[in-house]
Amino acid sequence: GAGVSQSPRYKVTKRGQDVALRCDPISGHVSLYWYRQALGQGPEFLTYFNYEAQQDKSGLPNDRFSAERPEGSISTLTIQRTEQRDSAMYRCASSLFSLREGDNEQFFGPGTRLTVL
């Protein structure tokens, strides 16, 4: 019954280190989305999954960013060789999946605040 959870809530790392951000969606939600939100800005789409399949990764800024969802539930967003410009709030959301044309309400997690020093 819990909502979308993310861990860690805060991550401070040094430039050049790799980080892994975790998202645990609502049980039964097929679709999982990753967003990045800079301070004072709206969220920006990164990538999304239906089950374990990555449907769209067009929003990933470069090849240092990758995401996986191997068993169709928990997802990990990995940033390699972090840079200061990667500092942002990284948000995960999940939704039910529908075969019908249309859209589904997305439920957002609390986010991971990443700071790269």
Place this chain on the structure above:
Amino acid sequence: KNEVEQSPQNLTAQEGEFITINCSYSVGISALHWLQQHPGGGIVSLFMLSSGKKKHGRLIATINIQEKHSSLHITASHPRDSAVYICAVRRNYGGSQGNLIFGKGTKLSVKP
């Protein structure tokens, strides 16, 4: 020019006032979302609509597909309504299911 524009950027109101936040978009869409981001950072979905009007409590959302415009109204505003309100659209051409395009948000502050 952003594909999703919100106005105003900042809004201060007195408790009890009727509030309107506007969202205009320049792409074809299949759905529009209104989200509320609390001061603590959490995001909650308020409405998802593709036509007409929806109402939930003191909140009303309308959309005019022809004019590519949506409004979020808050009746009898209260200090607890203070938050950032974000408009997001899902494209219906050239985009994918998950590719929401977000506005920058409207920061609302309701004074007692």
